[in-house]
Amino acid sequence: QVQLQESGPGLVKPSETLSLTCTVSGGSISSYYWSWIRQPAGKGLEWIGRIYTSGSTNYNPSLKSRVTMSVDTSKNQFSLKLSSVTAADTAVYYCARDLTMIVARTNWFDPWGQGTLVTVSS
Amino acid sequence: SYVLTQPPSVSVAPGKTARITCGGNNIGSKSVHWYQQKPGQAPVLVIYYDSDRPSGIPERFSGSNSGNTATLTISRVEAGDEADYYCQVWDSSSDPYVVFGGGTKLTVL
Numbered sequence: 001q002v003q004l005q006e007s008g009p010g011l012v013k014p015s016e017t018l019s020l021t022c023t024v025s026g027g028s029i030s031s032y033y034w035s036w037i038r039q040p041a042g043k044g045l046e047w048i049g050r051i052y053t054s055g056s057t058n059y060n061p062s063l064k065s066r067v068t069m070s071v072d073t074s075k076n077q078f079s080l081k082l083s084s085v086t087a088a089d090t091a092v093y094y095c096a097r098d099l100t101m102i103v104a105r106t107n108w109f110d111p112w113g114q115g116t117l118v119t120v121s122s
Numbered sequence: 123s124y125v126l127t128q129p130p131s132v133s134v135a136p137g138k139t140a141r142i143t144c145g146g147n148n149i150g151s152k153s154v155h156w157y158q159q160k161p162g163q164a165p166v167l168v169i170y171y172d173s174d175r176p177s178g179i180p181e182r183f184s185g186s187n188s189g190n191t192a193t194l195t196i197s198r199v200e201a202g203d204e205a206d207y208y209c210q211v212w213d214s215s216s217d218p219y220v221v222f223g224g225g226t227k228l229t230v231l
Contacts, residue, residue, distance in 0.1 A: 047220035106153035
């Protein structure tokens, strides 16, 4: 079955750029949407955005000015960059397959990666 | 933007039925999805399309959606069901498109 694994630095300095990669195994990355979702400690889930394997993206407007997503189908990977980070960006970051049903105007997430904690601190 | 409201906590005795609600304006016109998150773990999809169960999810988990409330029902609750539960919709008329409820902590007494 499809499995996802996040990777990247666990510590980022304020004002710098957070960079994470999600590696998809057990299936092809092609023809799906792929999302990033984060969760501050003790808080709820926040959708960051998603990318289709064509490179088309949708971002949460609250983060849009700082987010860039990309996909590398040859490596079965997709990536997240979040610029100008502050302590408020400290969270567990999850990648997930985004099962979007355009006609039904809905989507859901399955499966999820295990998550990676990113701390923003000097 | 679209808002999903969940009770912060629900408590239930083992063997009883737990009902977790997710409120939203005319949510019955949307498809609602539910996730279970145990401490230190990633969320797991337990219900999609209001009431469908992914493979591997026990039949004890069911969902419904009508009017302004969607409900996740867990029958014959077990200690292992203790977790946070989140509802989620896609609202194409608001930003962001993806909306999560605030989450409900299910405690098994």
